[in-house]
Amino acid sequence: MIVIDHRDTTAWIGINTGRPGNAMHAAAMSELADAVEQAAGNSKTSLLVLYSERTSFCAGADVSVLEHASPEQFWAYAELQTRLFEIVDRAPALTVAALRGACIGAGAELAMCCDLRVAGAELRFGYPEVRLGFPVNPTRLTRAVGAGFANELIFSAELADAQTCLRRGVVNHLIPAGDWLTGIEAAIAPYTGLDRNAVVHTKLAAYEVKQPKPDAAMFGSLLAMSVRASRLPPRIDDTETES
Numbered sequence: 465m466i467v468i469d470h471r472d473t474t475a476w477i478g479i480n481t482g483r484p485g486n487a488m489h490a491a492a493m494s495e496l497a498d499a500v501e502q503a504a505g506n507s508k509t510s511l512l513v514l515y516s517e518r519t520s521f522c523a524g525a526d527v528s529v530l531e532h533a534s535p536e537q538f539w540a541y542a543e544l545q546t547r548l549f550e551i552v553d554r555a556p557a558l559t560v561a562a563l564r565g566a567c568i569g570a571g572a573e574l575a576m577c578c579d580l581r582v583a584g585a586e587l588r589f590g591y592p593e594v595r596l597g598f599p600v601n602p603t604r605l606t607r608a609v610g611a612g613f614a615n616e617l618i619f620s621a622e623l624a625d626a627q628t629c630l631r632r633g634v635v636n637h638l639i640p641a642g643d644w645l646t647g648i649e650a651a652i653a654p655y656t657g658l659d660r661n662a663v664v665h666t667k668l669a670a671y672e673v674k675q676p677k678p679d680a681a682m683f684g685s686l687l688a689m690s691v692r693a694s695r696l697p698p699r700i701d702d703t704e705t706e707s
Contacts (some may be wrong), residue, residue, distance in 0.1 A: 465492060466499045467517065473510045473558070474656055475503035478517040485523025486516055492543055497548040504555040512555060512658040514578060515648060517560035522571025524592075533580065545570060552577040553604070554671070556664045558655055562648045563587050568623070576604040579667070581635040582651040584644065587626040589634060595621035597660050609633045 467478035477499050479494040504512050516522065530541065552559060552574065560576040564584035572589055575581050583589075593600045606614040613632045617624060631634045639647035 466495045468499050468503050472507055475509045479501060479513050480517040483526045483607045485566050486518045486520045487523050487526035489526040489529050490513045490541055492549045495542045497550045500551050500555055504557045508660045509557050510663050511655050512557045512559045513652060520565030522566040522574060523566035524569030524571055549577050551572060552666055558663050569593055576577045576608060582637040582639055583626050583635040584639050585626050587629060588623040589625035589629050592621045594618055683685060
């Protein structure tokens with residue numbers, strides 16, 4: 465499900481949740497969090513790349529698993545998600561998310577936990593949660609793009625294309641058409657071979673003023689209330705064809 469490939473000072477983590485749209489579920493989140501901890505904990509690793517082994521980075525939570533969940537199960541899910549985001553956010557290495565296809569909801573937030581983002585031209589990025597009755601933590605997106613565009617994305621629930629994401633600072637670099645992994649390698653080339661200690665201390669200094677992490681208990685409770693009100697969104701399926 466999650467593949468780790470160490471190449472010199474760069475760790476590549478491939479995500480394949482086995483669900484439509486590469487949607488996240490509890491087991492995938494737990495495995496990905498452990499993989500990031502393991503890869504970033506390697507004393508040789510200064511750069512960590514998160515990429516999808518499918519045609520979408522992540523189309524959000526796997527709602528087929530959540531539609532019959534109890535409030536307690538939602539709470540547990542929210543705590544797992546918080547753990548994953550915090551581990552990526554605070555990883556002791558420079559983190560890059562390579563985005564393509566759907567990057568929605570939890571997938572968008574996972575991308576914003578990374579220090580840098582590169583993307584394919586077919587990217588669709590956004591936060592549909594508020595429109596569907598779910599809360600969103602705006603902290604990371606706002607820090608990256610400013611309150612204006614963050615509010616526009618979150619409250620409109622519209623999906624931004626790759627060019628818009630580049631122009632507004634959601635992504636740092638667009639990858640041209642061609643072999644996906646080769647394109648990622650070219651995009652991350654300026655960040656390879658960095659001194660790990662320099663990266664770690666620079667990140668520590670940058671994040672001293674970060675706001676507190678989101679409250680998983682609150683998110684779990686709100687998600688449970690949404691379910692009770694029958695406001696769960698339909699199953700996400702981007703009708704991708706896997707090779």
